[in-house]
Amino acid sequence: MDDSLSRTFAALADPTRRAMLVRLSKGEATVNDLAEPFLKEMSLPAVTKHLKVLERAGLVTQSKDAQRRPRKLEGERLKHALDWIEQYREIWEESFDRLGEYLKTVQAAKKTPTKGKKNGRKR
Amino acid sequence: MDDSLSRTFAALADPTRRAMLVRLSKGEATVNDLAEPFLKEMSLPAVTKHLKVLERAGLVTQSKDAQRRPRKLEGERLKHALDWIEQYREIWEESFDRLGEYLKTVQAAKKTPTKGKKNGRKR
DNA sequence: AGTTTAATTAACTCACTAGTTAATTAACTT
DNA sequence: AAGTTAATTAACTAGTGAGTTAATTAAACT
Numbered sequence: 001m002d003d004s005l006s007r008t009f010a011a012l013a014d015p016t017r018r019a020m021l022v023r024l025s026k027g028e029a030t031v032n033d034l035a036e037p038f039l040k041e042m043s044l045p046a047v048t049k050h051l052k053v054l055e056r057a058g059l060v061t062q063s064k065d066a067q068r069r070p071r072k073l074e075g076e077r078l079k080h081a082l083d084w085i086e087q088y089r090e091i092w093e094e095s096f097d098r099l100g101e102y103l104k105t106v107q108a109a110k111k112t113p114t115k116g117k118k119n120g121r122k123r
Numbered sequence: 124m125d126d127s128l129s130r131t132f133a134a135l136a137d138p139t140r141r142a143m144l145v146r147l148s149k150g151e152a153t154v155n156d157l158a159e160p161f162l163k164e165m166s167l168p169a170v171t172k173h174l175k176v177l178e179r180a181g182l183v184t185q186s187k188d189a190q191r192r193p194r195k196l197e198g199e200r201l202k203h204a205l206d207w208i209e210q211y212r213e214i215w216e217e218s219f220d221r222l223g224e225y226l227k228t229v230q231a232a233k234k235t236p237t238k239g240k241k242n243g244r245k246r
Numbered sequence: 247a248g249t250t251t252a253a254t255t256a257a258c259t260c261a262c263t264a265g266t267t268a269a270t271t272a273a274c275t276t
Numbered sequence: 277a278a279g280t281t282a283a284t285t286a287a288c289t290a291g292t293g294a295g296t297t298a299a300t301t302a303a304a305c306t
Contacts, residue, residue, distance in 0.1 A: 003138060005138075005141070006136045006137060006138055007136075008136075009132045009133070009135040009136035010132070010133065010136035010293095012132040012207075012208075013129050013130075013131075013132035013133035013136055014129060014293095014294090015126060015128075015129055016294095018128070018207070021211070025210070025211055025214060030252075030253090031252070031253060031254090032251090032252065032253085042294090042295070042296090043295075043296065043297080044252090044253075044254090045253090045254075045255085045295085045296080045297085046294070046295055046296080047253095048253065048254060048255090049293090049294070049295080050294085052254095053293090053294095066251095066252085066302095066303060066304065067251065067252045067253070067301095067302060067303040067304070068251095068252065068253085068303095069252080069253065069254095073211070073214055075211060075214035075215025075216075075217075076215060078208055078211050078214065078215060079215040081208055082205060082208045082209065082212075084135075084141070085135075085201055085204055085205045085208070086205065087148070088144070088148055088196070088198060088201050089205075091148060091196055091198035091201065092198025092199060092201060092202040093198075094198075137263095137264090139264095153282075153283090154282070154283055154284090155281090155282065155283085165264090165265070165266090166265075166266065166267080167282090167283075167284090168265085168266080168267085168283090168284075168285085169264070169265055169266080170283095171283065171284060171285090172263090172264070172265080173264085175284095176263090176264095189272095189273060189274065189281095189282085190271095190272060190273040190274065190281065190282045190283070191273095191281095191282065191283085192282080192283065192284090
């Protein structure tokens, strides 16, 4: 796991980190802000480590404000990840189409019911 | 890492597995087909393991053909992953907009050059 | 100067990941 | 029935990930 895209996906593969990104999408936040919802589940250093993962992936950057280190969401790597997945769009859209076709068939069958299996048609 | 989205992102966080998905997007393939490009770098059982990861994430399914076990790409989980990232679209689009604004400013500055910094205008 | 706040670093543990080779299963071929 | 092909399972190892507590750094407050 050494390339940028792998680091991005690996960073996204954790619910705590995803929740932090959601929080950051609402605006900058300090470590304490980000940690607050998780302090029942984990310690502050654990949060710092999650932030390190997000930073190494380029999803988040820090700035400085006295002893605070506000974090900010960076969109670029998210866009790269989205672009990679995007290339498969037709895969799920085509199975959606097939589902649509199937539903149409079922509908049609209901409207013109046939007596036996003999009359089952294939579009 | 227990939920579906985490498993999906974790599965995508490896270049070998992403390459396998690219191959599968071109159509069904057997384990040997999928392994072939990687056999200089890793063994067949390693490939089987990568496939297990993709299957546990629901990205790939198997079928049966004699002793072959052809794999097929399933789009649904990819769509879920894309949908999750999609919620951040405005993050990168707004920074793109800011870049656009900046470039416009630079352009404008070139067209109507000023003498000193006194005349530097903001938007 | 001493204390509090904000965050990180150090050192350690445990579980999981990614790989290995060797053995096994399952189905087809001769 | 014996051999080949296709793939998986078993057993193991090295490295990494996610967490812990304790100690440390850095800046602000009194």
